[in-house]
Amino acid sequence: MAERDSLKATSASSGVAYGPAHLAEMPVAAPSSLQPASGYQALIDAIEASVGELEALAARSDAESRDIIDFQIEVLRDPTIAETAEARMDAGENIVFAWAGTLDDYIGELETADEEQVRARAVDILDIKNRVLCALAGAPIADFPAGSIFVARDMEPSRFLAHDWSQGGGIALFNGSAIGHVALLARAKSIPMVVNTGHFNVTEGDDIRVDADSGAITIHADGAGAESASTKLISMFTDASPCDNGEVRTADGTKILLSINVNDPADLDSVEPVTTAGVGLMRSEFAVSSVAEAASEEKQIVIYRHVLKWAAGKPVTIRMLDIGGDKPLAGLSVPPGGPATDLRGIRLLLAHPEIARVQARALLRAAVHGDLRVTLPMVTFPSEINEMRSIFREEAERLSSRGMPHPIPPIGMMVEVPAAALMLDTFETADFFSLGTNDLTQQLAASTRDGANSMTFHRAAIPALFRFLEGAMRLAAKGGKPVSICGNIAGDPQWLPGLLAIGLRHFSVAPVQLPAIRSAIVGLRADGTKAAGD
Numbered sequence: 001m002a003e004r005d006s007l008k009a010t011s012a013s014s015g016v017a018y019g020p021a022h023l024a025e026m027p028v029a030a031p032s033s034l035q036p037a038s039g040y041q042a043l044i045d046a047i048e049a050s051v052g053e054l055e056a057l058a059a060r061s062d063a064e065s066r067d068i069i070d071f072q073i074e075v076l077r078d079p080t081i082a083e084t085a086e087a088r089m090d091a092g093e094n095i096v097f098a099w100a101g102t103l104d105d106y107i108g109e110l111e112t113a114d115e116e117q118v119r120a121r122a123v124d125i126l127d128i129k130n131r132v133l134c135a136l137a138g139a140p141i142a143d144f145p146a147g148s149i150f151v152a153r154d155m156e157p158s159r160f161l162a163h164d165w166s167q168g169g170g171i172a173l174f175n176g177s178a179i180g181h182v183a184l185l186a187r188a189k190s191i192p193m194v195v196n197t198g199h200f201n202v203t204e205g206d207d208i209r210v211d212a213d214s215g216a217i218t219i220h221a222d223g224a225g226a227e228s229a230s231t232k233l234i235s236m237f238t239d240a241s242p243c244d245n246g247e248v249r250t251a252d253g254t255k256i257l258l259s260i261n262v263n264d265p266a267d268l269d270s271v272e273p274v275t276t277a278g279v280g281l282m283r284s285e286f287a288v289s290s291v292a293e294a295a296s297e298e299k300q301i302v303i304y305r306h307v308l309k310w311a312a313g314k315p316v317t318i319r320m321l322d323i324g325g326d327k328p329l330a331g332l333s334v335p336p337g338g339p340a341t342d343l344r345g346i347r348l349l350l351a352h353p354e355i356a357r358v359q360a361r362a363l364l365r366a367a368v369h370g371d372l373r374v375t376l377p378m379v380t381f382p383s384e385i386n387e388m389r390s391i392f393r394e395e396a397e398r399l400s401s402r403g404m405p406h407p408i409p410p411i412g413m414m415v416e417v418p419a420a421a422l423m424l425d426t427f428e429t430a431d432f433f434s435l436g437t438n439d440l441t442q443q444l445a446a447s448t449r450d451g452a453n454s455m456t457f458h459r460a461a462i463p464a465l466f467r468f469l470e471g472a473m474r475l476a477a478k479g480g481k482p483v484s485i486c487g488n489i490a491g492d493p494q495w496l497p498g499l500l501a502i503g504l505r506h507f508s509v510a511p512v513q514l515p516a517i518r519s520a521i522v523g524l525r526a527d528g529t530k531a532a533g534d
């Protein structure tokens, strides 16, 4: 057996994968090796063909993936890109060099950006550059063998999305980014992935083990410890998710409710409703990923009905579209301008009542399928709740005039803007409060969620966050309104003692966080102290 070589890497998506290495060339082909059609119309045709391929890919992808593809389609449809390439052709470049040069300039700008998040976009553009080059040459982008370990300098999102991961496999990238899109997609599908390996020597077909849990790759390895993503997920839920309907007792007998956060209705396929108290937060903006979908009442009803039926009568809190800032929706939101972007969440909805009314109608009509509650994103002032309530009232009256009464569901608010958290007792028309600590932390720490230093700043701001939450809990208690927490710290056991101590009794967490938070609750008293004997 060949000698084993191990090297360190950065984990981007946890798990262990084992399989034959597939060495992928990142650029599809050197421009000079292509013999494409020539002329500006040929470029337009190749761009259109690429848009068509991406649309087909989007149609069979989940909401998160569609966001990436929508961005690529938007860039391809940006007339300035084709015009720049045309100008280069007018200046004497052939069609391939004109296209590749235009996109390379764009990639160069992204690669030299200060923020890692922006740099990570470069691979999305490289992807569409190659796709159009392939279309010009009449050669399709090659897939790679199922079950193999993809080894390359970087990976394009569309290559990840087009691949069949059901047979396992993993990813090892010489460069790559742990917060880039492929990492995000890999985490959602539990595909082990490491980045920043630096260049290493491996031959096509060598057995390779990617251990993203310990951040190591081993070449000429055996398969010890590798398991498929689906096995891992299934065992996580079957081992530690009792059918307690999300009602967990602390060691001294206080009832704590555990609900789940849902981004995509498909997330529910791996969760049994009897293991949760319901859906504490459904982020509708991830399920509704294009302006066309936001404008379609019927499409939204299908999505909401699916979640309500899954919950089988348990409460489902759907957040109205939280668009803007770091969650753009092409054609509707303004480009991100930092965490405190002016026009985001409820402000954007009230600025586009045509979108808010469609969503209000879809929610009113879907409500008959279960116990629906609606929460409003990024609320800052009570007047915003009143305005949205009026929209619901008017739409309910309009629907009711057609024959069937449509009662207005409880309407609550996300507590994620400091100005609102400090004035919670004045939000008399909010029916409940959901503490959105992800956004609250970025506002408190004055640091975006995806900036290069965000992890450091957000962690340092945790004591301030707890002081803030303590005050918000006191103000909420004055009005006797229900409070839950749905930010990421709700599902992280290290913060549980503090959250219990300030009085939180309802936690909404990502499905994968359920087992750990459940077992942490039973080991603590309601005041957050450790139970005796521990």
Ligand SMILES: C=C(OP(=O)(O)O)C(=O)O
Residues within 6 Å of the ligand: 281, 283, 322, 416, 435, 436, 437, 438, 439, 440, 486, 487, 488
């Ligand atoms: C749950 C939250 O909202 P988002 O979807 O923006 O993470 C939060 O901010 O904590």
